[in-house]
Amino acid sequence: MQPPSKIDHFGIAVQSIEEASRFYRDALGLEPGGIEEVPEQKVRVAFFPLGEVRIELLEPTAADSPIARFLEKRGPGLHHVAYLVDDLPATLAALKSAGVRLIDETPRAGAHGMKIAFAHPKSTAGVLTEFCQPTR
Numbered sequence: 489m490q491p492p493s494k495i496d497h498f499g500i501a502v503q504s505i506e507e508a509s510r511f512y513r514d515a516l517g518l519e520p521g522g523i524e525e526v527p528e529q530k531v532r533v534a535f536f537p538l539g540e541v542r543i544e545l546l547e548p549t550a551a552d553s554p555i556a557r558f559l560e561k562r563g564p565g566l567h568h569v570a571y572l573v574d575d576l577p578a579t580l581a582a583l584k585s586a587g588v589r590l591i592d593e594t595p596r597a598g599a600h601g602m603k604i605a606f607a608h609p610k611s612t613a614g615v616l617t618e619f620c621q622p623t624r
C-alpha cells in the first residue's frame with residue numbers, strides 16, 4: 489500500500505455548528521465551505537477549507553449518533569484526524585494484516601463524496617483515525 493499522501497481534515501465534535509462557527513468563521517475569519525448532512529452517521533458536517541486541509545465540524549442529528557455519544561462522554565473537542573489515501577481497500581487490507589484494529593473493515597460513504605473507514609484509537613496512539621479516498 490502507498491502511505492497516506494496528506495492529512496485531509498480534522499474532525500471536531502460540536503454541539504452546534506452555528507455556535508462553533510463563531511470561532512472558526514467569525515473570529516478566525518475562515519470561509520465556510522458548506523454544510524452537508526451524512527445520514528449514515530447521523531451528523532451534519534460543516535467544513536472550512538484551510539490550505540490543503542479542512543476543518544470539519546460535526547454536529548449530531550440524533551441522540552444515538554456516534555457524535556452525540558462522543559459529546560456525552562467527552563464534551564466538544566477533537567474527534568478524529570483523517571488521512572487521504574489513493575486506494576482505501578488496499579490500505580484497509582494492509583492495516584488489518586499489520587494487526588491494526590479497524591472499526592470499518594470495508595469503506596463506507598462519508599461527507600464530501602469520500603469513501604471513508606475508521607481505525608480504532610486503541611491501535612492509533614489514542615486518536616480516532618479516518619482514512620478517506622475521493623470517489624469522484
Ligand code: ZN
Nearest residue numbers: 499544570618
Ligand atoms: Zn472526517
